[in-house]
Amino acid sequence: MSGAVFGRDAEIGALSARAATARAGHSGIVVLTGPPGIGKSSLLDAFLDGHSDGTPRGPRGMTALRGTCAEDTATVPYEGVRALLRPLGLVGESAPGHPLLRGSARRALPALMPGTDRPPFAHDADYPVLQGLFSLTVHLAERHPLVLVLDDAHLCDAYTLRWLDFLLRRADGLRLLLILARSTEAPTADNAPWARFAAHPSCTTVPLGPLSPAAVGELALRTYGCPVVPSFAARLADVCGGNPGNAVRLMAELRSAGVRPDRDGARDVAELGGRLIASSVKSLFKREAGWVESVATALAILGHDLPDHVASLAGVSAVQVEDAISVLCRAEVLAPGGTAFTGGGVRAAVLEPLGAAARARLRARAALLLSDAGRPAEEVAGHLLAIPGAPRPWMTSLLADAAATAEDRGAPLDAARYLRRVLDARPEDHALRLRLAGLVAHSDPDAALALLRDTLDRAPDLRTRADAALRYTTVCLAAGQSVAPGHGPVRVLAELRSEAGLRERALALESALLLAGSSARRTTAGPGGEERAPGPRPAGGEADTEAVSALTAALFDNARDTATTHARRAVDAPGPRASWPVLTACTVLALADESAEALTVLNRAVAGPGGPDAGWAGAFALSARGLVLHATGAIPEAIADARAALAAADEASQRLVLPRLVLAAALIDSGEAAGAEDLLTETDPQASAGPVVEQHLRLMARARVRRALGDREGALRLLLACGRAQRETGLANPVFAPWWAEACLLLAAMNRPQDAHAHAEFGAELARRWSTAYALGTAALARGVITPGRAGLGLLGEAVDALAASPARTAHARAGFALGRRLLDQGDRVKARPHLRSAADLAHSCGAVPLALGARRLLIAAGGRMPELTGSREDLLTGAERRVVGLVLDGASNREVAESLCVTLRTVETHLTSAYRKLGVQRRAALATTLRTSGARAPVCGG
The missing domain is CATH 1.10.10.10 (Winged helix-like DNA-binding domain superfamily/Winged helix DNA-binding domain)
Known part of the structure; x- marks a missing residue:
């Protein structure tokens, strides 16, 4: 690639496309525009060389004539023509005898002889010359397709421009392309030809904008010849406004100062670049009238805005604003055609002389100006955020309005930024602090906990402290943290139990603390209690309360209808889609066999704000979806989500346990138990703390890893430990961490079915109460594998039928495998084959490789046929x-x-x-x- 051309594939592609059209006989013109230094000439070099990133894309098979106009070209008639034709030897003393100047083309001779003084353009005198040049061009285009490239065409003389206009209007059918590169900063003496070019049907305008940070990084790599860190490239692009010419000049200064393209160098870019830009801006303001600086300052404060607002803030007239913008554009302070600065460094250089106090005063004036003009509250609040110190009363009102608007449009982080400033003015407003904590909880749990601790310690009202305690506990649940005994929420619960009028708040907080792994004791109906209708919603029916109620009803009360009712309320409550209440509610829906409904919500949470690119919130959303996907038998998809969740958590510097547990469980099913064991080892330091959900999922995953690695006794000990832990904490849901079913399957494999009967009956009773197809099918499977004879076959058939109606495809395959193997063991190979074939196909489609391989092996043993499964994921x-x-x-x-x-x-x-x-x-x-x-x-x- 020639010159400093990076990140210009689209522009080169546009030129190449027009060249191909010209080769086919459709003439045209391309006007290449951009400010000085943006890389127009280098782009033309790359195009004419015919390569971009090593791929031929230039004007192959075309004769390319290129000329460049100089500063004095505009005053010399036909100097642009001579610049184009000089490479052919058609200029000067050799021109009269040139073989191309035959017939009518000889009329072009006056234009080809340098130094000829000509009067202003006269149609009668110059028309023959234009005809001669046209004939010459036709001769050239008939020999080969022709591309005429005139660089710095804004400096071109009027005679040449008239000839190009003359040529273009008569070029139909010619294999001809005109490319004119002009600066957007320099006005031309006569704009009429350019207006005609733009109006021509075959004209394409290709503007060159600023380079992206990635393209500037490539430019820096070529300049330095060594790796360039992204932060260096990004800072360089910002300081130089993406202008490659400015970037090259700044890098020359940086290299002479010994600055390297690393993280330390990124800081030096801002410092040195800022000094160079500040010096340039200061020189400009000294040369120009004082109101130019006033307008530049107003634009730096207001950003893109209407001229009358800029005029009001600058204290000048609208006419002066327009003149100043023209001056600033020509000086590359502003980008062409608008009021945006060419880079953050330029804007900083304009504001730097003001000082902090003057900037704050201008910001306040700008906010009042925009507010009086009826501009949106968030636009006004943007100026208020930049004013240091506690906001004044009129400012807090505007900031509160902006926060409400941001919440309505689903932007909780923006709303939180505005409310933080309001809290600076009202530090004792604990309701405001609680609202702010709710906004940041889904993205920055540590910040939310800090806000809530202050309310727990200082709020005088017990109701407010109760709401803070509940939110504090749910944030701990979401972040995988435990609530220490005697901590704020536990103390608040003790106070609530003595207040008869706050019973619902006490119940909600008590449940949340139990879920968080607190030592608080439950005083309400425990496992096996009758299902209760959803009660009143304390704290305004917030999503946190509904999610806690849903999870409590599911895990502790084994009450499916109550749990799903609360879960749907949590999903429908206002708030971000990737918040803990919504994601927890989806998990409850999945436990109730409503996986399709849960995945619909989870897909929106992952795709929307707070999705995979939103740090902690994205990690939690992906973990929740991975958990549900794994339960439905979408094992590869669950692995992908869990890995993405780990990456998002690492990006947010959050060490979450849940994505590791989801990934470990999915890896076990896919046949990668060793990798799962490594993941679980990473979580062991946190095994004794954290939410109840994570503790039991960890025990289940560890048990399944031990079994997959051949340690059956170790697996059984872990499963029984999980059972004891569930009884101690009061968990009564049959399908969340179903240790009893796994224990029955394991004991059957160990030829100890008599030891499994109590576990099977325990699980069957819970399954009847939960009453989903998955729960009933799992209970039938657990009982079937330990029951001999016809009764066992009947139970296994019942399990296959029930699980076929559930979303749990891997569990369905396991039941089919168990039934097929039992039939094969009893000698009924014919009846065994369809069950084993179905199990192999279903397990294979789920990504459960070990199960698929085992089912195929037994199918072959039963006399069936099936293509070999390699055990590779490629299958x-x-x-x-x-x-x-x-x-x-x-x-x-x-x-x-x-x-x-x-x-x-x-x-x-x-x-x-x-x-x-x-x-x-x-x-x-x-x-x-x-x-x-x-x-x-x-x-x-x-x-």
Whole structure:
């Protein structure tokens, strides 16, 4: 690539497309525009060289004539023509005898002889010259398709521009392309030809905007010849406004000062670049009238705004504003055609001389000005946020309005920014502090807990402290933290129990503390109690309360209808979609076999604000969806979500346990128990603390890992420990961490069915109360694997039928496997085959590789046939997906894959996205590593 051309593929592509059209006989013109230093000349170099990123894209098969206009070109008639034709030897003393100047083309000679003084353009005198130049151009275009490139065309003389206009209006059918590069900063003496060019049907305007930080990083890499950290490139792009010419000049200064393109250098870019820009801006303001600086300052405060607002803040007339903007654009202080500064460094240089106090006064005046003009509250509040110190009363009113607007549009973090400033003015407003904590809880739990601790310690009203205690506890639940005995929420609960009128608040807080792993004792109906109708909603029916009620009804009361009612209330409550209440409610819905409903909500939570790119909130949303996906048998998808959740948590510097537990559980089912064990080892230091949900999921996952690795006795000890822990905490849900079912399957595999009867009856009773297809099917499976004879077969058949009606596809496959194996053990190979085939197919589609391999092995033993399953995750891919992945692994780009397979680029992207999801990866680089996984252990269903 020639010159400083980076990040310009789209522009080069546009030029190449017009060149191809010209080669086909459709003439046209391209006007390339941009401020000085933006890279117009370098872009033309790259285009004419015919390469961009190593791919031929220039005017192949075309004769390219290029000229550049100089400062004095505008005063010399036809100097632009001579600049274009000089490479052909058509200029000067050799011109008269040139073979191309034959016939009518000889009329062009007056334009080709330098130094000829000509009067102002006269049609009669110059028309023959224009005809001669046109004939010459036709001769050239007939020999080869022709591209005429005139750089710095804003300096071009009027005669040349008239000839180009003359040529363009007669060029139909010619294999001709005109490219004129002009600066947007320099006005031309005669704009009429440019207006005609723009109005021509074949004209394409290609504006060159600022380079992206990534493109500036490539430019820096070429300049320095060593790796460039992204922060250095981003700071350089900001200081230089994305202008490559400015970037090259600044990098020369940086290199001479010994600055390297690393993190330390990024700080130096701002300092040195700021000094250079400040010096340039200061010189400009000294040269110009004082009102130019006033307008620049007003624009720096107001940003993009109407001229009358700028005029009011600057204290000048609207006419002066327009003149000042023209001056600032020509000086590259403002971007062309608008009021935006060319970079953050330029804007800072304009504001720097003011000082903090003067800037604050201007901000306050701007806020009042915009408020009086009826501008949106958030726009006004943006100025108030930049004013240091506690806001004045009129400011707090505007900030509160802005917060309400932000909440209404689903932007809790913006609302929190405004309310923090209101809290600066009203530090004793604990209701405000509680509201602010609710806004930040889903994205920054540590900040929320700090706000709530202050309310717990200082709020005089017990109701307010109770609401703060409940929110504090739910934030701990979401963050995977425990509430220490004797801590604020526990003390508040003791106070609430003595107040008869606050019973509902006491119940909600008590339940939340139990879920958080607190030592608080439950005083309400415990496990096995009758299902109760959803009661009144304390604290205004907030989502936190509904989610706690849903989880309590599900886990402690085993009351499905009550749990789903509260869960749907939590989902419907106002607030962010990726918040703990909503995600917890979805988990409860999934426990109740309402997985499709839960996934609909979770998909919105992951895709919307607070999704995968939103740090902690994204990690929690992905973890919740991964948990539900795993329960439905979408194992590769669960792995992908859990890994994405871990990445999001790491990005937010949050160490969450839940995504590790979800990933471990899914890896076990996919045949990667060793990897799961490593993950669980990472969570062990937190095993004795944290929410009840995580403690029991951890015990279940550890038990299943031990079994997958062949340690049956160790697995049984962990399952029984899980059972004891559930009884101690009062958990009574049959399908959340179903230790009893796993224990029955394991004891059957160990030929100890007599030891499993008590566990099976315990689970069956809970399943009858919860009464979902998954619960009833799991209970039938647990009883079936330990029951001999016809009775056992009947129970296993009942399990297959029930689980077929549930969302739990992997559990359905396990039941089919157990039934098929029992039939095979009894010698009924014919009846065993369809169950084993179905189990193998279903397990394979779920990504449960060990179970699929085990079912296929027994199917072959029963006399059935099935293509070999390698145990590789590649088995999960369709034929089309395998072909796409194979080409990608060979190094092909998406476009090359599409061309190779004769399909659209969109089709390739769809297949690749599906393959990523099935393989549990997020990037191309992970494909090869993932597909090296081969083989798997025997199935662990045990039935």
